[in-house]
Amino acid sequence: MTQSSIQLNTTPPYSGADAVDDTNKALQTIATDFAGTTDPAGLDGCGPYCxxxxxxxxxxxxxxAADTAWVVEGELFQYKANRNGDGTQNFNVASLNGGQLAGFRNKIINGNxxxxxxxxxxxVTLAAGEYGxxxxxxxxxxCTYTxxxxxxxxxxxxxxxxxxxxxxxxxxMSGQHVLSWQGTAQGRVDSGSYGNSGEVLGTAVGGTNQAVEFSTGTLSLVQYESGTVPTLFEFRGFFEETLCFRYSELVNGYAISTLGEVSIVEFKAKKRGTPSYSGLVLSSGSGAVFSAVPNTSVATASNPQGCYGIIQSAVNSVQAYFRLFIDAEL
Structure with missing residues (x-):
């Protein structure tokens, strides 16, 4: 990259070596459109329409045309994504669809x-509102699905x-979003019309819940992201499970009781709200009575979204292994 005069010297003496050097610089300048940080308007050969x-x-x-100012024609290395979001060259951009380029574009959790x-x-046969x-x-x-x-x-x-x-x-965050997926199912946002992948748009209001819904057909790699052009599906690997823990999780525990002793089980993630639970005693000694209550009943804890108090009421030295499914889904 260079910025040099593209008009060769015509005043003698002018050696062959100088002519070759100046010619090479001029050709490089022409080939790179006077690329550089300095305004080249004062260089010989840079005039109207340069x-x-x-x-x-x-x-x-x-x-x-008047050779008095520069007119911006566009950005260097300007790139337009196709419908699939892939490209044919490397490029640097500050944002994508007005949002962050890297992680957490996808607002869907467990989209794969x-x-x-x-x-x-x-x-899998689910009643209305039941989770799979x-x-x-x-x-x-x-819904019924395999x-x-x-x-x-x-x-x-x-x-x-x-x-x-x-x-x-x-x-x-508030703004227009696009819904995309792979498969033959049709999708919609909230109560809008069903459509094909990449053609379904929704307008989000920051802080307000929003629903995406799919009809019969095949479905995988679901993504809902800021903008109007879908990009490649965002794989988040094992971290996807961590995102799910805000809404539900399985917890295992062990208690040994001396008549009503309390065992505390902490959640892997703080829940969206105060959760419900379903419990199962995997094994226990004679006389064990199993129950689970929000930890507000436990004097040493104060956050019902953070853990549960597991109460094992029994005679001395009775022990139990238990499993709870904690549910704070929307």
């Missing part, structure tokens, strides 16, 4: 539904009803 790659500001400029803490299997895979629940008419996983991609096949996810408002 182009300048202004590297200081990342802009491509052209000299006006590999997280299955409830352990559903086979043909983490964060996914049946619509108002219930699923299979190939090379770490889980595909759900909805045979009846609809499957939906409620996006918590704390994860949304």
């Amino acid at each position: 182009t300048w790659a202004d590297t200081a500001n990342g802009l491509l400029k052209r000299r006006n 539904p590999v997280i299955n803490q409830r352990g559903v299997s086979g043909t 895979h983490d964060r996914w629940k049946a619509g108002s008419g219930g 699923f299979n996983t190939v090379e770490n991609i889980t595909t759900i096949t909805i045979s009846s009803g609809t499957l939906m996810q409620i996006i918590e408002g704390v994860n949304l």
Whole structure:
């Protein structure tokens, strides 16, 4: 990259070596559109309609016809993504669709539904509002689906009803968003019309919950992101399970009691709200009575979203292993 005069010297003496050197500089300057940080308007040969790659500001400029000012024609290395969000060259951008370029573009949690803490299997039949895979629940008419996983991609096949996810408002900022997925199912945002992947738009209001819902067909790699152009699906790996823990989790524990002793089980993540629970005693000694209560009943704890008090009422030295499913879903 160089900025040199592109008009060769015509005043003698002018050696052959100097001519070759000046010619090379001129050709490089022409080939790179006077690329550099300094305004080249004062260089010989830079006149009306000359182009300048202004590297200081990342802009491509052209000299006006009167040779008095530069006119911005666009950004250097300007790039337009196609519908699939892939490209043919490397490029640097400050943002994508007006939002962050890297992680957490996708507002859907478990969009590749590999997280299955409830352990559903086979043909999954859900009543209205009942959850199957983490964060996914049946619509108002219930839902029946099967699923299979190939090379770490889980595909759900909805045979009846609809499957939906409620996006918590704390994860949304106001503005237009686009819904995309792979498969034959059609999708919609809130109560809008069903459509094909990449064609379904929704307007989010920051702090307000929003629903995405899918009709019969196949479904995988669901993404809801800021902007109007869908990008490649965002894989978050094992961290996806951590995001699910805000809404539900399985916890295991052990208690040995001397008549009503309390055992505390801390959650892996603070819950969205005060959760409900379902419990199962895996094994216990004679006389054990198992129950679970929010930790507000425990004098040493103060946050019902952070842990539960596990009460084991029994005779001395009775022990129990237990498992709880903690549910704070929307």
